[in-house]
Amino acid sequence: MSTAPTAVGLGLLACEVCRLVSRAPPPGNDAHCPRCGVTLHARKPASLARTWAFLIASMILYAPANFLPIMDTSSLFGTQSDTILSGVAFLWTSGSWVLAALVFFASIMVPLTKVIALAVLAASVQMRATWHPRTRTRLYRLIASAGRWSMLDIYVVTILVALVQISTLASIHVGPGAAAFGAVVVLTMFAAESFDPRLIWDILGEEP
Amino acid sequence: MTPHRRWSLQLVWLIPIVAALTGGWLAVKAVLDRGPTITISFSTAEGLEPEKTRVKYHSVDIGRVTGVAFSEDRKSVVASVELSMQTEAFLVADTRFWVVRPRLTGTQISGLGTLLSGAYIGMDVGSSTESRRKFAGLDVPPIVTVDLPGRHFRLHADDLGSLDVGSPVYFRRVQVGSVVAYELDKDGAGVQLRIFINAPNDRHVKADTRFWNASGVDLSLDASGIRLNTESIASMLVGGVAFQTPGESAQTPPVQGNPNFTLYPDRGKAMRLPDAAEETYQLIFDESVRGLSVGAPVDFRGVVVGEVAAIDVDVDSTSGDTRIPVEVRLYPDRLRGKSKQAAAANGVLVGKLVANGMRAQLRSGSLLTGQLFVALDFFPDSPKASVLNRGGRVEIPTRASSLLELQRTLSRLANKLDKLPIEATASDLRKSLKAFESTLSATERAVTRIDKDLTPQAARTLADLSHALTKVEQGLDGLAGDNAPIQTDVRETLREISRAAEALRNLADFLERNPGAILRGRVEEHAQ
Numbered sequence: 001m002s003t004a005p006t007a008v009g010l011g012l013l014a015c016e017v018c019r020l021v022s023r024a025p026p027p028g029n030d031a032h033c034p035r036c037g038v039t040l041h042a043r044k045p046a047s048l049a050r051t052w053a054f055l056i057a058s059m060i061l062y063a064p065a066n067f068l069p070i071m072d073t074s075s076l077f078g079t080q081s082d083t084i085l086s087g088v089a090f091l092w093t094s095g096s097w098v099l100a101a102l103v104f105f106a107s108i109m110v111p112l113t114k115v116i117a118l119a120v121l122a123a124s125v126q127m128r129a130t131w132h133p134r135t136r137t138r139l140y141r142l143i144a145s146a147g148r149w150s151m152l153d154i155y156v157v158t159i160l161v162a163l164v165q166i167s168t169l170a171s172i173h174v175g176p177g178a179a180a181f182g183a184v185v186v187l188t189m190f191a192a193e194s195f196d197p198r199l200i201w202d203i204l205g206e207e208p
Numbered sequence: 209m210t211p212h213r214r215w216s217l218q219l220v221w222l223i224p225i226v227a228a229l230t231g232g233w234l235a236v237k238a239v240l241d242r243g244p245t246i247t248i249s250f251s252t253a254e255g256l257e258p259e260k261t262r263v264k265y266h267s268v269d270i271g272r273v274t275g276v277a278f279s280e281d282r283k284s285v286v287a288s289v290e291l292s293m294q295t296e297a298f299l300v301a302d303t304r305f306w307v308v309r310p311r312l313t314g315t316q317i318s319g320l321g322t323l324l325s326g327a328y329i330g331m332d333v334g335s336s337t338e339s340r341r342k343f344a345g346l347d348v349p350p351i352v353t354v355d356l357p358g359r360h361f362r363l364h365a366d367d368l369g370s371l372d373v374g375s376p377v378y379f380r381r382v383q384v385g386s387v388v389a390y391e392l393d394k395d396g397a398g399v400q401l402r403i404f405i406n407a408p409n410d411r412h413v414k415a416d417t418r419f420w421n422a423s424g425v426d427l428s429l430d431a432s433g434i435r436l437n438t439e440s441i442a443s444m445l446v447g448g449v450a451f452q453t454p455g456e457s458a459q460t461p462p463v464q465g466n467p468n469f470t471l472y473p474d475r476g477k478a479m480r481l482p483d484a485a486e487e488t489y490q491l492i493f494d495e496s497v498r499g500l501s502v503g504a505p506v507d508f509r510g511v512v513v514g515e516v517a518a519i520d521v522d523v524d525s526t527s528g529d530t531r532i533p534v535e536v537r538l539y540p541d542r543l544r545g546k547s548k549q550a551a552a553a554n555g556v557l558v559g560k561l562v563a564n565g566m567r568a569q570l571r572s573g574s575l576l577t578g579q580l581f582v583a584l585d586f587f588p589d590s591p592k593a594s595v596l597n598r599g600g601r602v603e604i605p606t607r608a609s610s611l612l613e614l615q616r617t618l619s620r621l622a623n624k625l626d627k628l629p630i631e632a633t634a635s636d637l638r639k640s641l642k643a644f645e646s647t648l649s650a651t652e653r654a655v656t657r658i659d660k661d662l663t664p665q666a667a668r669t670l671a672d673l674s675h676a677l678t679k680v681e682q683g684l685d686g687l688a689g690d691n692a693p694i695q696t697d698v699r700e701t702l703r704e705i706s707r708a709a710e711a712l713r714n715l716a717d718f719l720e721r722n723p724g725a726i727l728r729g730r731v732e733e734h735a736q
Binding site: 053054063 | 220221223224226227228230231234235260
């Protein structure tokens with residue numbers, strides 16, 4: 001498909017930080033950017049393994065993140081524990097459909113699609129698949145940019161916990177689910193960061 | 209790649225391992241934390257909300273309601289409750305559950321906290337060893353929890369009065385317990401109450417302790433004034449039970465076992481000494497016994513010596529006579545008083561009294577209420593009578609009540625009045641009145657005529673008379689003047705008469721001295 005020459009094929013390395021393109025040193029020596037001194041790699045080292053590790057960890061934590069309460073509200077009217085889903089359900093039944101949809105999308109759909117999409121990308125590279133490299137790259141760009149929106153919930157909980165501490169009248173505590181949820185979001189961001197989209201194109205270059 | 213780098217790259221797999229361990233631990237903990245699941249059936253699900261309503265034991269949160277559904281027969285609701293772990297030992301056959309809601313009873317307000325926090329399920333752990341998972345919830349919180357020290361007692365009463373579950377029990381006006389439950393007898397003849405008296409006050413219940421209904425106000429009026437007696441303001445409102453032991457001494461041991469006590473309607477009845485002997489008599493009344501009720505006192509000159517036991521109507525089917533037999537119970541011990549006579553046979557004492565003129569009479573106890581009581585009193589003027597033994601029943605002769613006698617007198621009077629010829633008298637009277645009226649009119653006519661005919665004549669006569677009188681006055685003036693000739697003549701004449709009288713007196717004196725002069729005539733003075 002693509003027959004364009006690659007930087008690696010031409011023996012060139014790009015600095016990840018200052019974007020300076022320099023010539024690769026002979027094999028066995030660590031390459032350093034002549035301008036900013038950062039270690040240079042042709043591809044992110046152990047990209048697939050790291051991606052898988054972060055992905056698996058986030059998949060495991062996805063379950064407690066959704067089943068454990070992220071917030072314990074205690075007030076004069078009793079205590080209440082809310083999971084993300086119960087919060088969405090509450091918003092939906094109380095008529096705030098837009099908010100409910102937003103929270104549902106940002107906190108449940110985005111992490112889930114991100115994990116699934118990354119898994120698909122990593123698996124496709126692992127299996128040296130050649131289909132739709134352009135679409136897959138676009139997918140990667142999408143999930144890399146959308147990931148941070150999932151932190152919305154964590155921000156809300158953090159702010160509420162800090163603000164609502166009226167001792168006996170009402171107080172809000174972070175539930176164990178919040179930690180798990182935060183871990184899921186951070187781990188998926190790490191996973192997306194670890195994945196090197198150039199690997200998608202490398203397979204195509206090796207094909208012929 | 210160097211081995212060091214390879215090792216550091218492998219280190220990234222620690223992250224999923226840690227995540228797996230954390231997730232696994234959370235899962236295991238969730239499973240371990242899950243305690244037993246039970247179902248509790250309630251008559252209503254008021255205040256029960258899945259995932260919100262808590263189960264509390266001694267105010268400690270030990271579980272939550274996970275679901276509320278109807279029972280199979282749709283007559284009650286069944287709440288599924290998930291308890292926390294280590295509550296297995298609580299779930300025994302006699303463990304009780306109830307819904308704590310705000311409750312306002314006469315003596316206390318409870319569960320106010322649940323106004324804001326919502327209802328929760330309260331729990332009282334039983335003492336049984338039999339494990340159970342399905343419970344029937346109580347509708348009201350139990351008064352006494354299993355772990356409360358004290359004793360239960362059974363009371364039997366004719367009716368419940370104003371008592372209710374939770375009504376206080378007083379001993380010397382100290383609240384020592386409460387009414388726990390009540391139910392009707394199986395035959396409906398009374399009410400069975402269960403009371404709980406807290407330790408250590410339960411030891412004050414002795415074998416001969418009397419219980420009475422201390423509800424309301426006991427107002428008594430006697431020679432010393434008005435006495436208002438009540439256990440407490442609360443018992444005035446919600447009723448209560450009080451107890452006391454007559455002739456109480458601290459040495460008497462507390463009652464053993466589980467005896468039944470009687471709940472008397474008031475303190476007077478409860479503390480009354482039991483009357484060992486009682487005799488039944490019959491009183492036959494011919495008058496209405498309206499106002500006489502079973503239990504009304506039988507009074508001997510102001511002392512209550514018995515009570516009315518039964519009131520019947522006895523109609524003789526052959527003769528059609530109607531009599532009202534009233535059965536009374538007398539306590540002869542009260543009649544005998546303190547003198548320790550040998551108990552006389554049934555009726556002997558009463559027989560003597562009747563022979564002395566004792567009769568039974570209905571009297572009005574209160575003019576306001578019209579309540580009657582039976583009075584035994586002596587009526588020396590009553591005809592001789594003795595007790596009758598009629599079919600095994602001893603009968604005390606009766607006497608019509610004073611009211612009835614008054615009534616009879618009045619009716620006799622009325623009869624007499626009735627017989628008076630009032631109508632004839634009235635017509636006579638009317639005739640007389642008519643005659644009188646005609647007389648009056650005749651008189652009036654006469655007066656009119658006098659007025660018309662005589663008055664002018666009379667006026668003329670009067671004028672003439674006045675004229676004549678004037679003339680008389682003038683004539684009199686002529687007679688009575690100082691130098692009037694007639695007056696001078698009169699004076700002269702009177703002088704002559706006076707001289708004549710003197711001469712006459714001299715003659716009389718002379719005749720007295722010389723009576724013979726009448727015969728012999730006058731002789732000279734010197735002859736004497």
